[in-house]
Amino acid sequence: MSEVLNPEMLLLIFAAAVATFLTRVGGYVLITRMKTIPPRMEQALNAVPAAVLTTLVAPAFFNGGWDVKIAMSVALLVSLRYPGLIMLAAGWAAAMASRHLLGF
């Protein structure tokens, strides 16, 4: 991990920045051009964030050890009542406890 700039990493970051900017300006460009989005396409687009994020959560849970499973289950239960930051803190505390106290 050096502080020397890696051109490939920089290129990747800038590409991600351009992609992000395109989403931020895209609706403005579209709305001046397009009258309707087909309903099925809209339904599919609405599902994109949950679908992508789930693929980062599910394997982490199923492939993780008991420490990870306990932490994420605790976080899931806490999230039913409390906002994101408290959920995150509860999950973290559960992971710390299961690693350092229970020895998973």
Place this chain on the structure above:
Amino acid sequence: MKREDIIDGLKGGAIIAISSAPFAILFGAVAVDNGLSVLDAAIMSATVYAGASQLVGIELFDHHVAPWLIVLSVFAVNFRHILYSAALTRFITHFSPVQKFFAFFLLTDPQFAESVKRGEDGRGVSFEWYLGFGLSIYFPWLFFSTVGAWFGSMMGDPRTLAIDVLLPTYFMGLVLGFRRRSGFYPVVLASTLGSIAAYHFVGSPWHVSIGAAVGVAVAALLPLPASEPEPMAEKAEA
């Protein structure tokens, strides 16, 4: 009036900045854990400026996913901004092209929510307010990501401090945030099964795109809600 707008913007933004600071620190710490330098993390926060997608990006980077897939995933996670900018347009028609450029660059979830609130209750969205609000989130975001990255680079094994658990837990929170959307449960179930199956039969990193594709396909095939969908232009004017 203008002065008031700036102060209003700075105040409102400061609240968001404080509540997003832990996520900025989390981003910085995880970025370094996933192989970015402190400077990389700072540049990413300064140029991408979209928390969830930055975390998704560095997570995929750690999985050695093909670069185009990382960029596509960042695009996908940020896709909601297309709807934001479409709906914001009617409130900022008085902005100059340069002002619009900055407005769209700074367009985050809270920025959108607050702008719509002001636009609808008659206070109006002045550029002074918008910029004050946006920059008082932007600079703290940059600052706290750098602080997080710096702490992350001082830390030894991330497992000892359970830093590695934070990211999947955070993503799980984001997923749960969508649970009131129609089709949530079938989509999540489909993506779960798709990603787990792909993880075992195809392997990482493909489980991400395959699992996501399965979920999106299920969403497209679900029955449409009974009400007629409104055209986008009408929705933006409603």
